[in-house]
Amino acid sequence: MKKYQVIGIGNAMVDVLSYADDAMLARHDITKGVMQLIDMPRAVALYSHIGSAQEVSGGSAANSIAAIAHLGGRTAYVGKVCDDQLGAIFAHDLRAQGAVYETKMAPMDGAQETGRCIVLVTPDGERTLNTYLGWSEFLTAGDIITDDMAQAEWIYLEGYRFDGPESHAAFSKAIAACKGASGKVSITLSDPFCVERHRAAFLAMIRADADLLFANHAEMVSLYQTETLEEALAHAAQDVEIVACTDGANGAFVIANGQRWHIDAIPTQIKDATGAGDLFAGAFLWAITNGHSYETAGKMGCIAAAEVISHIGARPQQSLRDLFVAHRVL
Amino acid sequence: MKKYQVIGIGNAMVDVLSYADDAMLARHDITKGVMQLIDMPRAVALYSHIGSAQEVSGGSAANSIAAIAHLGGRTAYVGKVCDDQLGAIFAHDLRAQGAVYETKMAPMDGAQETGRCIVLVTPDGERTLNTYLGWSEFLTAGDIITDDMAQAEWIYLEGYRFDGPESHAAFSKAIAACKGASGKVSITLSDPFCVERHRAAFLAMIRADADLLFANHAEMVSLYQTETLEEALAHAAQDVEIVACTDGANGAFVIANGQRWHIDAIPTQIKDATGAGDLFAGAFLWAITNGHSYETAGKMGCIAAAEVISHIGARPQQSLRDLFVAHRVL
Numbered sequence: 163m164k165k166y167q168v169i170g171i172g173n174a175m176v177d178v179l180s181y182a183d184d185a186m187l188a189r190h191d192i193t194k195g196v197m198q199l200i201d202m203p204r205a206v207a208l209y210s211h212i213g214s215a216q217e218v219s220g221g222s223a224a225n226s227i228a229a230i231a232h233l234g235g236r237t238a239y240v241g242k243v244c245d246d247q248l249g250a251i252f253a254h255d256l257r258a259q260g261a262v263y264e265t266k267m268a269p270m271d272g273a274q275e276t277g278r279c280i281v282l283v284t285p286d287g288e289r290t291l292n293t294y295l296g297w298s299e300f301l302t303a304g305d306i307i308t309d310d311m312a313q314a315e316w317i318y319l320e321g322y323r324f325d326g327p328e329s330h331a332a333f334s335k336a337i338a339a340c341k342g343a344s345g346k347v348s349i350t351l352s353d354p355f356c357v358e359r360h361r362a363a364f365l366a367m368i369r370a371d372a373d374l375l376f377a378n379h380a381e382m383v384s385l386y387q388t389e390t391l392e393e394a395l396a397h398a399a400q401d402v403e404i405v406a407c408t409d410g411a412n413g414a415f416v417i418a419n420g421q422r423w424h425i426d427a428i429p430t431q432i433k434d435a436t437g438a439g440d441l442f443a444g445a446f447l448w449a450i451t452n453g454h455s456y457e458t459a460g461k462m463g464c465i466a467a468a469e470v471i472s473h474i475g476a477r478p479q480q481s482l483r484d485l486f487v488a489h490r491v492l
Numbered sequence: 493m494k495k496y497q498v499i500g501i502g503n504a505m506v507d508v509l510s511y512a513d514d515a516m517l518a519r520h521d522i523t524k525g526v527m528q529l530i531d532m533p534r535a536v537a538l539y540s541h542i543g544s545a546q547e548v549s550g551g552s553a554a555n556s557i558a559a560i561a562h563l564g565g566r567t568a569y570v571g572k573v574c575d576d577q578l579g580a581i582f583a584h585d586l587r588a589q590g591a592v593y594e595t596k597m598a599p600m601d602g603a604q605e606t607g608r609c610i611v612l613v614t615p616d617g618e619r620t621l622n623t624y625l626g627w628s629e630f631l632t633a634g635d636i637i638t639d640d641m642a643q644a645e646w647i648y649l650e651g652y653r654f655d656g657p658e659s660h661a662a663f664s665k666a667i668a669a670c671k672g673a674s675g676k677v678s679i680t681l682s683d684p685f686c687v688e689r690h691r692a693a694f695l696a697m698i699r700a701d702a703d704l705l706f707a708n709h710a711e712m713v714s715l716y717q718t719e720t721l722e723e724a725l726a727h728a729a730q731d732v733e734i735v736a737c738t739d740g741a742n743g744a745f746v747i748a749n750g751q752r753w754h755i756d757a758i759p760t761q762i763k764d765a766t767g768a769g770d771l772f773a774g775a776f777l778w779a780i781t782n783g784h785s786y787e788t789a790g791k792m793g794c795i796a797a798a799e800v801i802s803h804i805g806a807r808p809q810q811s812l813r814d815l816f817v818a819h820r821v822l
Contacts, residue, residue, distance in 0.1 A: 214558070214585035214807060217547035228544070247577040247605070255544035275577070477544060 164345070165313040166262075167235045167451040171306075171336060172223025172320030173298040174241030174265075175277035176248045177436065179474055180215040182282035187290060194284065197291040197353040199325060205294040208280055217248070218475040219255035220279055221298070222352055223320035225437045225476045229444030229466060231260035232478050235451065238262035238314075240305060240336075244297045245269050248276040255477070265305075268297050287432030287471065291353075295325070302328040303335045311339035315451055316374075318443070319367075321352030321381075324360040337371045348374035350443055351381035358384055365401075374404040376443045382407050391415075406460065408442050408467065416460040425460040428468035428489070437476025441466040445482060454491075461491045494675070495643040496592075497565045497781040501636075501666060502553025502650030503628040504571030504595075505607035506578045507766065509804055510545040512612035517620060524614065527621035527683040529655060535624040538610055547578070548805040549585035550609055551628070552682055553650035555767045555806045559774030559796060561590035562808050565781065568592035568644075570635060570666075574627045575599050578606040585807070595635075598627050617762030617801065621683075625655070632658040633665045641669035645781050646704075648773070649697075651682030651711075654690040667701045678704035680773055681711035688714055695731075704734040706773045712737050721745075736790065738772050738797065746790040755790040758798035758819070767806025771796040775812060784821075791821045 187194050190208060200208065219228070221241060230237040239256055243249030245267035256263040268274060277296035281289050301323065311317060317340045323329040337347055349364075349372045351357050357364055364385060368375060375398055379391050386394040391407070395415060398405045405417040413427040445466035449459035465485050466478065473479055486492035517524050520538060530538065549558070551571060560567040569586055573579030575597035586593040598604060607626035611619050631653065641647060647670045653659040667677055679694075679702045681687050687694055694715060698705055705728055709721050716724040721737070725745060728735045735747040743757040775796035779789035795815050796808065803809055816822035 209584060212588065214549065214588045215581075216805060217581060219544065251545075251547060254539060258542065258544045475546060 164315050165236065166238050166310070166315065168227065168230055168316045168318050168447045169238045169240065169310060169314040170223035170227040170318040170320065171240045171323065171332070173221050173277060173295060173322050174224060174243045174252055175221045175279050175293065175296070175298055176252055177218050177220030177279050177281045177476060178209070178215045179218060179281045179283065179434070179436070180212040182212065182284060184284060187282065187284070192282070192290055192292065194290050195288050196355050197293055197322065200292050200294050202294060205278070205280065205292070208292055212280065212282065216474065217251065218477065219252050220436070220476050221252070222322055222350065222440050223318055224256060225440035226318060226444035226447070227261050228256060228259045228477050229441050229482065230448045233445070233448045233482055234260070235448045238310065240301070241265070242297050242301050242305065243267055243276040244274055246276050248278060252276060281436050283434045283436070283474070287435050289434055289436040299326050300328070301326055301332055303331040306332050306335045306339070308335065308339035311336045312343035312345070314340055314345050316346045316348055316447060318447060319347065319349045321350050321356055321364065324356060324363055330363065333367065341371070346373040347371050348376065348447065350376035350439070351385060354380040354384040357381050361385065369401050372402045374406065375402040376406050376439065378408045378439055379410065404456065406443070406446055406463065408439055414442065414460050414464055416456050418456045423457045423460055425457070425464050428464055430468040430472045432471045434474045435471050437470045438467040440476060441470040441478065458491050461489070462486055465489050465491070494645050495566065496568050496640070496645065498557065498560055498646045498648050498777045499568045499570065499640060499644040500553035500557040500648040500650065501570045501653065501663070503551050503607060503625060503652050504554060504573045504582055505551045505609050505623065505626070505628055506582055507548050507550030507609050507611045507806060508539070508545045509548060509611045509613060509764070509766070510542040512542065512614060514614060517612065517614070522612070522620055522622065524620050525618050526685050527623055527652065530622050530624050532624060535608070535610065535622070538622055542610065542612065546804065547581065548807065549582050550766070550806050551582070552652055552680065552770050553648055554586060555770035556648060556774035556777070557591050558586060558589045558807050559771050559812065560778045563775070563778045563812055564590070565778045568640065570631070571595070572627050572631050572635065573597055573606040574604055576606050578608060582606060611766050613764045613766070613804070617765050619764055619766040629656050630658070631656055631662055633661040636662050636665045636669070638665065638669035641666045641675070642673035644670055644675050646676045646678055646777060648777060649677065649679045651680050651686055651694065654686060654693055660693065663697065671701070676703040677701050678706060678777065680706035680769070681715060684710040684714040687711050691715065699731050702732045704736065705732040706736050706769065708738045708769055709740065734786065736773070736776055736793065738769055744772065744790050744794055746786050748786045753787045753790055755787070755794050758794055760798040760802045762801045764804045765801050767800045768797040770806060771800040771808065788821050791819070792816055795819050795821070
């Protein structure tokens with residue numbers, strides 16, 4: 163048995179969650195529903211304009227890893243924070259959930275801080291992400307411990323990291339070490355505009371190395387530049403062994419071994435969509451590494467996603483295991 | 493018209509909210525339902541044992557002031573934070589709500605940090621407070637700007653501050669400046685064990701200076717060392733012009749001008765009791781400084797308290813004004 167079921171690699175950050183309306187987004191030139199990168203001056207300016215907030219550990223892959231740990235999975239995370247209060251919060255929340263998180267925290271030097279994401283939640287429950295990457299941007303190949311990657315059944319690569327200058331070398335090193343020890347590679351597309359910025363690099367890595375592709379509707383059509391999700395899914399099924407694509411209120415599609423399943427979404431009142439895809443991926447990976455079928459994994463993904471959008475914040479607040487039992491998939 | 497309806501003085505801190513069960517509290521020798529002071533090593537040790545958390549600005553008087561600002565009141569806050577990330581969060585959240593908060597943030601020197609309170613919420617909704625005062629402990633008379641106090645219709649003094657070494661001098665200076673300009677003084681008892689530690693000082697200040705006393709059942713009985721709340725209320729009515737005492741699910745008692753009202757609690761499912769008393773006091777002060785009757789002020793206090801215990805965190809998440817309208821008190 164390998165030491166880890168899943169190791170995630172992503173942008174480590176703390177979410178700063180606040181409510182906003184569409185007019186506020188428009189006033190500050192913020193594109194609704196997606197992730198935009200901001201620098202520190204913009205982060206400071208934007209923060210001064212938002213209402214009171216709450217701080218919760220976030221980071222897309224970190225949310226997935228937290229969900230796997232929450233479910234009792236053997237999991238670890240790679241991503242960089244500074245030795246500051248937000249870094250301590252991020253590290254605590256991952257470890258408290260049971261994930262292995264070993265990072266050499268960068269000392270505070272004033273030039274960098276732990277990354278944060280100003281999450282603006284609109285009345286419709288949609289979330290709009292304004293990300294100051296901070297120290298998380300500087301993940302390099304030197305941060306990848308090959309012995310750990312070789313000890314992972316799966317690695318899980320966060321698409322947002324394609325924005326980092328040295329992320330490609332880091333991902334390549336992780337993939338080589340993992341595959342060299344017969345491990346498998348999953349990639350999540352993260353965001354349609356991120357896909358737009360790095361389409362060629364995404365496609366190359368997906369075609370060469372991915373065993374499992376996570377995406378949502380917008381990301382999938384952005385990747386393959388198709389009119390419809392159907393066309394994009396057809397392309398993806400050619401490129402990757404397993405495709406798991408969420409589609410909002412329409413649930414999710416899972417394609418594997420020439421079979422295809424549509425999973426209904428769990429009806430819920432959306433309070434904050436942050437983390438829906440992350441929790442889907444976390445539950446899905448936990449499921450398949452625990453011997454569940456792809457269809458069951460998709461159902462568990464939809465249940466976990468429904469849990470996390472029913473409250474503020476991107477980490478589970480109820481027992482996902484209890485929810486799986488209640489929905490008779492466990 | 494004075495510049496401020498209410499100025500609050502208290503311990504500035506960020507709440508670290510996490511769930512725990514009674515066994516966990518027992519294992520760590522934590523007395524349920526009250527506030528205990530902890531030092532930094534204890535804070536670090538305790539933090540390493542709690543589950544993943546969320547960070548929300550707190551501080552008892554700061555919660556009350558945030559509620560007044562939320563209601564549109566003219567209000568300011570005095571309490572000390574460091575120039576660190578938690579200090580920035582605390583300052584932002586008060587100002588974003590509309591309160592005036594001018595503090596000279598202490599530079600980070602490693603010896604002190606912004607105060608924090610590890611709030612452990614048990615399945616019954618009760619909250620247990622573990623407070624590392626940090627820099628908030630060092631509020632001195634030098635931090636009190638007498639011109640501001642003279643510009644306050646009311647000042648609101650947090651009982652927790654009686655634990656600070658120089659708090660008495662600071663309170664005395666604030667009281668003198670406020671009363672010297674015909675302002676009024678309200679005091680909240682904060683915690684039964686805090687009252688126990690400083691009973692004589694509390695009684696002296698209440699009898700000499702308080703125009704309005706806030707307390708809950710346990711604090712009131714602790715102050716007057718009586719068997720019953722009735723006896724304690726009788727004493728309090730002798731000592732102070734206005735008495736506002738919350739009593740959990742039994743609502744609240746308001747005594748003023750020789751009259752007495754019992755206000756029913758608003759039925760609600762308690763998710764986290766943190767801030768119930770703070771929101772009661774904030775809404776009560778906003779009400780009486782806006783010309784509402786004492787009875788209406790008590791009702792508004794109970795409505796605000798019910799809002800804050802229906803979710804995690806001690807700051808209002810719904811519009812209190814809308815709730816007052818819905819309950820036909822506004």
